[in-house]
Amino acid sequence: MLDPDEFHEEYPPKKLEDELPERPISSLRSIQHLYGRLYTLATAGGGEYAAYLTxxxxxxxxxxxxxxxxxxxxxxxxxxxxxxxxxxxxxxxxxxxxxxxxxxxxxxxxxxxxxxxxxxxxxxxxxxxxxxxxxxxxxxxxxxxxxxxxxxxxxxxxxxxxxxxxxxxxxxxxxxxxxxxxxxxxxxxxxxxxxxxxxxxxxxxxxxxxxxxxxxxxxxLSKLVSKGQATNSSGEATDLISGERTRTVGTAEDPLNYFLGKQMEKFPGLDPDEAWRSHPISEDGAVTLMNAEEFVDACSYRTFNADVYYLPYFLGRPTPEETYNLYAALHGVVQEDDLTPVQQFYDRFGEHEDEFDGRLRFYVAAVMKHQMSRFDVYGETLNGQLHYPTEVGKRHEGVTGSWVFDDDHERNGDRTPPMPSYDEAPLTDPFEHPQKVHEMVASGSYLYRTFPFTDEDTDATIDDERIDVHVSILAGDPVPRSQLVSAYVERLLDWDGERVPELLIASQFAQLCALENADLVRADDDRESTLIDGPGYDTMHPETARTDGGSAALGRTEKLESFLDQTDGLDDPERRGAFLIGALVGQVGTYQQAYHDRSTTVIDQYPIKSMTKTRVKRITQEVIDKDIVYSRESAKKGSNINSTMYSEITDGIVETMAERDPEKWDISTDDLRFYYSLGVTYGMNDRSTNEQDTEHSDADTADASETNE
Known part of the structure; x- marks a missing residue:
């Protein structure tokens, strides 16, 4: 096979122009035909019989x-x-x-x-x-x-x-x-x-x-008309690729095994000898498609128990210059074993995508290979672009680099950020990870880290949420918010560890925010606008910001108010209520562990799966009661507490429940559990980084002193 320089020398622009298709690239078949043509030129050269040689x-x-x-x-x-x-x-x-x-x-x-x-x-x-x-x-x-x-x-x-x-x-x-x-x-x-x-x-x-x-x-050619039950599947028809009237065949081979007799799909009454009528490909065109196999296979990678094909092409009729770039990319993935095709395409095209005037596209398909010639397609799009994973990666880094995740952000002062981060959990702290976020998005590992696991020994299924969402993101198609939240909760319910999976919850939250900010999340009911805007975590709440080193309690209140105001999903009072209940559980549970040495805390008593609309009031009352008891204990020890330790949270809970009985809330159980888990994570992570802050730090307001160290 010619290397890119040899290809350019052998086929200067004018000569290459004559070899390119007359019709614009607009389908999988035309992409495969172009790949097959380039492969033929690079191996067998031109000529009448070149496509047939191997x-x-x-x-x-x-x-x-x-x-x-x-x-x-x-x-x-x-x-x-x-x-x-x-x-x-x-x-x-x-x-x-x-x-x-x-x-x-x-x-x-x-x-x-x-x-x-x-x-x-x-x-x-x-x-x-x-x-x-x-x-x-x-x-x-x-x-x-x-x-x-x-x-x-x-x-x-x-x-x-x-x-x-x-x-x-x-x-x-x-x-x-x-x-x-x-x-x-x-x-x-x-x-x-x-x-x-x-x-x-x-x-x-x-x-x-x-x-x-x-x-x-x-x-x-004889193998293209007689295969399986077909004895002579050929006839005069319009070629799908060239648009010309010619002799076509119906049982051509295909690098992706679409439209073959051994497909899993069944077509009652189908006559294999008449297959050329439903899928007519010219004789030479069929052979050229077969020649695309090496390039097509090289542009695939394994994820979610399926093979994902990621085929680059230029929308419309490719120019010679675009074709040189395309051939160099295809040649590169054939020769390179260490990098996935996605990584290689980003390295080659990522910084120069704007030079192609938006014409660079990717055909993306998730395929389950049951047998050698029996494939199922679980999701496909012709509209994949580098822009979408790049944008998600950029937005994700924006969220995790904000005061919500960054320990060193100046806005946090002497308090921890709302969400925990750790370099071993790259979706909470992606900046030092060897794989960039956009590479995670394109390869599938972005969803693998947050979505439910499946049995690695079983095949992918057509209802695998990861495949559906993965293809949608690569194509820029907004995903229903409920689909994401349901997947997150399923992963949380599968958690078998003893502790709350704080970093997993934080990773899911960062991902949801990033997808929302990239305009890739949509509502699926009347409760929200069609396309969901994500949060912009730029500053702390301006009205409560303090620079005079005020009390820990006031800093804690400011932090909570800023997080509630800037997190768009918490504009909904019911989600906000679920979050606040979780935050109280996280705060009280951490207090129990730190100051009462309790091995079983309210965090353990009220796990995510226990949270349902019918249990909200009972669980809330029990946790508030504990907050009151511990507040009185602290007051007896000398704390300046005018109400309860976590009144900034309990006041919000009371206000939300006064609006509507939780048993009549409209949010789904998944929504309830996700925002409850987010609140628990927030509460467990809410503490001062100042060693001088103690349980009995001054509290001149109705808010409590720092208690979650």
Whole structure:
């Protein structure tokens, strides 16, 4: 395969322009056809039969000893015969012989290759190679399809001559003996023929004679119309790729195995012989599609128990300059094993996306491979763009770099931020992680860190939320908010650790904020606007900000008010109520553990799964009662407490419940549990970083002193 510089040199802009499709790229089929065309140009070159050749199937043999075995047939006399002096030559397969050999591989395990040239199995013994050499005359030349070409072609006598030679057992014995004598042992080789048509003339290779090329082409095309139950799936129709009226085939192979007879989908009453009517592809077009396989496979990666295909293309009709960029990208993913295709495309295109005027796109599909030729497509889009993962990554870094997550942010003063962060949980602190957030988004690990796990030993399913959301994000399609929250809660309920998964909850929250800020979350009911705006965590609440080193309690109140005001999801009073209940549980539970050495706290008593609308009032009352008891204890010890330790939280809870009975709340149970868990995380993380702050720090207002150290 040509490297990008060689490709540019071999196909300057004007020459390449003539090779590009006339119609704009607008479908998976047209993407595959372009890939197949580029692959053909880079391996077999141009020409009428180039798409049918498979030179890359023997690249490993180039330059190796005993890699080419040639049976030489003399057709210049009255009767075809082997060359008298040199019936078999064992030589080296070299670059200058690639076109002359004209090899066309057939992948069937026990079949012969489409071309008269055949590749042996690896390290075949001399006896087996001798048999393969004879089969150039006894099997390939006598094939029905090949004989059909011989009957119609003006040089058909060449093929008939080979078949005639193969009828003589004595001649075959000479071939066997010569092969076994010439070989030094087992080897991997191409086996082919040379023919001499006139006395004294040179022997000619198969690639130099059109009758061999036509026979090879006919054999390959025959597999596109007869496969499985289909015996002759072909007819006159409009080609899906070119738009021209031509002979089309219905059982063409496909790198993604779409539209094949062995698909899992069932079509009652489908006549395989009529498949060309529903999916018409021209003969040459079908072969070109098959040639896309190496590029298509290289652009895939494994995630969520499925194979995700990430195929770049330029919207519309590609220019030569765009095609050079595309070929370089495809060549890169074929050659590079260490990086995923997504990472490579970002490295190549990421900083230059604007140069393509928005024309760079990606076809994205999640495919489950049940068997070799039975694939299910669980999600696909033609509208994938680098912009969407990049934007999500940028927004995510904006959220985690704000005062809500950053311990060192000046706005937090001597208090912890609302959400915990840790470099081992990269969605809470992504800045030092080797994989950038946009790479996580594009590869799928972004959702893998927050969505429910599935059994790694089972296949992906069509209702796998991760696949659905992953494809939607890459395509820029907003995801229903309820879908995200439900997935988050399912992951939380699956948690089997002893402690509350604070970092997981914080990761989910950061992700939700980032997706909202990237305009990728939408409402699915009448409670919110259609597209949800995310939070902009720029500053602390301006009306309560203090610079005079005031009490810890006032700092805590300011922090809570700022978080409530700036978190758009908490504009809803019911979600805010669930959050405040969780925050109180987190505060009181941490107090119990720190000052009463309780092994079982309210955090343990009221886990996420216990929170339902019917239990909200009872749980809330029990936790408030504990807050009152501990507040009185603190007052007796000398604390200046005028109400309760966490009155900034309890006041908000009372206000919310006064508006509406929790049993009549409209929010879903998933919403309730997610914001409750977010509140618990907030409460557990709410403490002072000033060592001088203690349980009995001054509290001149109705708020309590710091109690969550």
């Amino acid at each position: 030179p890359d199937q023997a690249n490993d043999l180039i330059g190796t000893e005993e890699s080419l075995i040639v049976v030489r047939v003399d057709l210049s006399g009255e009767r075809p015969t082997l060359d008298a002096d040199d019936p078999v030559r064992v030589t080296q397969y070299t670059p200058d012989r690639v076109q002359s050999i004209a090899h066309c591989k057939f992948s069937a395990a026990r079949g012969i290759d489409h071309s008269v040239t055949h590749r042996s199995g690896r390290n075949s013994d001399p006896e087996k190679l001798a048999r393969y050499a004879c089969e150039r005359l006894t099997r390939w030349a006598t094939d029905d399809v090949v004989q059909g070409v011989a009957d119609e072609h003006p040089d058909g006598d060449i093929i008939r001559g080979l078949a005639t030679v193969g009828e003589d057992e004595a001649v075959l014995d000479r071939i066997r003996e010569a092969v076994q004598t010439e070989l030094g042992g087992s080897t991997t080789a191409l086996l082919t023929v040379q023919v001499r048509r006139e006395s004294g003339a040179d022997y000619e290779w198969p690639g130099d004679l059109s009758v061999f090329n036509e026979a090879m082409r006919a054999r390959k």
